[in-house]
Amino acid sequence: MEILIIDDSKDSILLIETILKKGGYTGTQTAESALEAYKILGINASKNDIKQIDLILLDIVMPEIDGIEAIQKIKSDDFARDIPIIMITAQQDDQSLHRAFNCGAIDYIKKPVNKVELLARVRSVLRLKYETDRRMQLMRELEEANRQLKRLTVIDGLTGISNRRHFDEFLEIEWRRNLRYNKKISLILGDIDYFKFYNDTYGHQAGDNCLKKAASVIEKAAKRVGDLAARYGGEEFALILSDTDSAFAAEIAGEVNKSVASLRIPHSGSKTDDIVTMSLGAATTIPSNGKSPKELIEAADEALYRAKENGRNRVEVIELPRSE
Amino acid sequence: MGNSDTSDSDQIVIEADEDLEEIIPGYLLNRRKDIETILEALDKEDFEKIRIAGHSMKGSGAGYGFDAITEIGKSIEEGAINKNVDEIRRKTDELSVYLDKVRVVYAQE
Numbered sequence: 001m002e003i004l005i006i007d008d009s010k011d012s013i014l015l016i017e018t019i020l021k022k023g024g025y026t027g028t029q030t031a032e033s034a035l036e037a038y039k040i041l042g043i044n045a046s047k048n049d050i051k052q053i054d055l056i057l058l059d060i061v062m063p064e065i066d067g068i069e070a071i072q073k074i075k076s077d078d079f080a081r082d083i084p085i086i087m088i089t090a091q092q093d094d095q096s097l098h099r100a101f102n103c104g105a106i107d108y109i110k111k112p113v114n115k116v117e118l119l120a121r122v123r124s125v126l127r128l129k130y131e132t133d134r135r136m137q138l139m140r141e142l143e144e145a146n147r148q149l150k151r152l153t154v155i156d157g158l159t160g161i162s163n164r165r166h167f168d169e170f171l172e173i174e175w176r177r178n179l180r181y182n183k184k185i186s187l188i189l190g191d192i193d194y195f196k197f198y199n200d201t202y203g204h205q206a207g208d209n210c211l212k213k214a215a216s217v218i219e220k221a222a223k224r225v226g227d228l229a230a231r232y233g234g235e236e237f238a239l240i241l242s243d244t245d246s247a248f249a250a251e252i253a254g255e256v257n258k259s260v261a262s263l264r265i266p267h268s269g270s271k272t273d274d275i276v277t278m279s280l281g282a283a284t285t286i287p288s289n290g291k292s293p294k295e296l297i298e299a300a301d302e303a304l305y306r307a308k309e310n311g312r313n314r315v316e317v318i319e320l321p322r323s324e
Numbered sequence: 325m326g327n328s329d330t331s332d333s334d335q336i337v338i339e340a341d342e343d344l345e346e347i348i349p350g351y352l353l354n355r356r357k358d359i360e361t362i363l364e365a366l367d368k369e370d371f372e373k374i375r376i377a378g379h380s381m382k383g384s385g386a387g388y389g390f391d392a393i394t395e396i397g398k399s400i401e402e403g404a405i406n407k408n409v410d411e412i413r414r415k416t417d418e419l420s421v422y423l424d425k426v427r428v429v430y431a432q433e
Contacts, residue, residue, distance in 0.1 A: 012384050
């Protein structure tokens, strides 16, 4: 617990410090001017190794920078703004009291400083701050938990790319968006060749690692906001490409195919090559009201099937005709 | 805090909070230094310095239990604002006499 006392009078600082110490508040810092206080609070300066301050006691009447100006400055600093400020003011100073409250002071004590009053106000403000901090902390934890939860519902646990559920939602959204703008949408489905044999040869642990590496290749291919890389099934991956024609989809599928091969993951169980390879099928269409994303998925699946039929480790492309 | 007893002409007894026992002697000593500061500033007609000294006394005196110091500080501050040399001298003398006479007894509050 640290209390910062800002007062231009050494005598006043010493008095307040002594009362606080006798009242059990031993952590105090003192500043004889606003500038000195800014340094302690890290205002206008580096925030490195500044001490956490829990409460500020601030004298209103000070030469050069007065208390009002100091409150405004403190309240405009992102780090210091949440520190509660109690003003210390002479009895007859109602005008500046009013201004100080407007600037965000939380309470005030009058001079001459009275022990009972000072300790009571400090205690209540610190209790309030403790409560507020605790609630803020709980809120932050709740928000973080919600974020995590949200992540878990859209992310594939093993590979870290989108899961099937997110794929379905995303495709639906992009389908409608491309429908609205009359743009082509492409979908690539890719399968690791002879993955079952890979698992049989190297074990499931190695299989999982292989899936992770393939996923990161797919993810790199999803470069724009309308693109999405997802794990579609066991060893099957999907890539949604908004506003993308057949030729460009074929190009991207080709790049993924090359990138997977260039990982040079040994695969002695493969009948295609001695490294891990991927077969890919790309399909393209212009969404229309008479069609659904399902047809695009089926076409991509058909293209993937052809790639496998034609010897795997290759790309096949299907462009759906425009229907009215 | 601040009960004063002036029936004995040589002593003014102030009852202060024992929590302040460590800092009160130093506080009173600093007021002696204030007197020197004020008199020197008066020679140089540095009224701003005097005003600050008076203002500071006004703000701190009663807090330490010395209402009289607050009152004297207030008068010195006003004297400095009005550049009233006589008033400043008179109040500085009054402070000097007060400091000679004051005796502090500490009590639990």
